[in-house]
Amino acid sequence: METRRDDLDQDTTQWGDHFLSVPINDSDFDVLAREIEVLKPIVRDDIFTLSSYAIKKKILSIHLLISLGLSYHFQNEIEETLKHAFERIDELVTDETDLYTISIMFRVLRTYGHNMLSDVFSRFKENNGKFKECLIKDVKGMLSFYEAVHFGTTNDHILDEASSFTLEHLEPLAMCQRAIPPNMLKLIQKALHIPQHRNSQALVAREYISFYENEEDRDETLLKLAKLNFKFFQLHYFQELKLITMWWRELSITLNLPRNIKERTVESWFAALVINFEPQFSLGRIMSAKLYLLITFLDDACDIHGSIPEVASLVNCIERWEPDYMENLQGHMKSSFQFVMYVFKEYEEILRSQERSFMLDKMIEEVVIYTNPNDS
Missing domain, CATH: 1.10.600.10 (Farnesyl Diphosphate Synthase)
Known part of the structure; x- marks a missing residue:
């Protein structure tokens, strides 16, 4: 099984030998790993040492960690935080009227297996049963509400209504390039193409890093960690593709x-x-x-x-x-x-x-x- 396939057509894949030529050194992994380990405690302290009264802020930060591809570094802290949050869920959402915050809480808790009830979105309806027209102006909230829809089950009927409502107003925005900032426009277009929940998390991280980099309230340490972490991803991915390509090309069985x-x-x-x-x-x-x-x-x-x-x-x-x-x-x-x-x-x-x-x-x-x- 060691005969090379050099005599076969190289147009069987559009990538050719691209990944075989990518230089990868173990030292590159070591350097990035050390830089990541330096920043992780700083981010951990910034997010998870907040008081118990700032639990909503913690959940919003957990959403950032997920979107930036960093959550796997803080799994224990995230699970502990969300366990306590879900135990106090009624208290946390009672007076919350911000669509973005409620939607993020819903998405994050359901991501980690906590069944936050979709009835929480009923507060955003008029007496006639329709969603409030004032929500349309909250573009960030509407986008997060649209993303939350994809965490629904067959019993979450209000999310079926929310899907139609958010699509009706987000799709025109995605076509109107002057209505909203380019950064938000691109995020909407990406979400309408493939929602984060259904996309590859590696692609979500790559896209969200670009989005977060242009946010005025960004955390520079968190952004730096996300960029280093994605470079670490890339090294692994190139190495894997190189190994798989070499393995395939050296299979004598395909010569027959x-x-x-x-x-x-x-x-x-x-x-x-x-x-x-x-x-x-x-x-x-x-x-x-x-x-x-x-x-x-x-x-x-x-x-x-x-x-x-x-x-x-x-x-x-x-x-x-x-x-x-x-x-x-x-x-x-x-x-x-x-x-x-x-x-x-x-x-x-x-x-x-x-x-x-x-x-x-x-x-x-x-x-x-x-x-x-x-x-x-």
């Missing part, structure tokens, strides 16, 4: 398949990034990306180059999980099963080195689902 098999290394890695973006999950992203690459490989091999009987034989072989049964396979189906075996053997070795169990049955089931010719 036609040239039009898709190379989707970056796309597969990005799918893994959506699940977990933090640096400590680097190994998990690499392993997930390889699994997605395997599934894409099988999808091409089966859809383009395999007849229904050949694909059925491959599925049967995977379900049996018997290497000797591979002799019943022909051509590309045999190469496909060899690839499956290779990837799973690599997984076993990695997880064994991590002293973790290998959920083989579950992963085999996932691969079978993607190759079963009886599924529409």
Whole structure:
């Protein structure tokens, strides 16, 4: 499995060898890590040593940490703060009439599993049951209200109404470039395209850093930490993409398949990034990306180059999980099963080195689902 694929077409991916040429040194990681560790205590003290009477301010700051991609550094402090906040939720929201504050509290608490009731938004309605027209002027509040809608459940009927209300007034703003500051306009456009809650947290952090940098009330220490932290992300991401690209290019198994098999290394890695973006999950992203690459490989091999009987034989072989049964396979189906075996053997070795169990049955089931010719 060590033959290089230099003789294959390089246009199978628009990225080519880009990530192979990115220089990455361990010293770069060390320098950034030390700078981050210097700033973390300062930010922690600024946010979490506030008195218990400033709990709303703490929640607004937690929202900033989430949006800037920093929350994983302060998980214990965040969970403890929100636990106490939820215990006092009725007291906290009783006299609160600011749409932005209520929306942020709702989003943050639900993000961490605390079921703040959506009825809290009823206070923003007129006696006729419609949302107050004066809210339209509060652009920041309306945007946060729109983001809060995406934390709703099937029982949060008021959020269905809020979705229509906020969209009705935010969409025209997104088209009118002179109505609001460019910084806020861009944030609205991003949210209408993909709300933060449904977007990759790495992309949210990148976008929100640019937004926060232009805010007049920004905290310079927090902004500096966010920028350093994102550079730390980038180093990990480049390293992962470099490793995955090298791994794919050095697989001899793909040499036995036609040239039009898709190379989707970056796309597969990005799918893994959506699940977990933090640096400590680097190994998990690499392993997930390889699994997605395997599934894409099988999808091409089966859809383009395999007849229904050949694909059925491959599925049967995977379900049996018997290497000797591979002799019943022909051509590309045999190469496909060899690839499956290779990837799973690599997984076993990695997880064994991590002293973790290998959920083989579950992963085999996932691969079978993607190759079963009886599924529409």
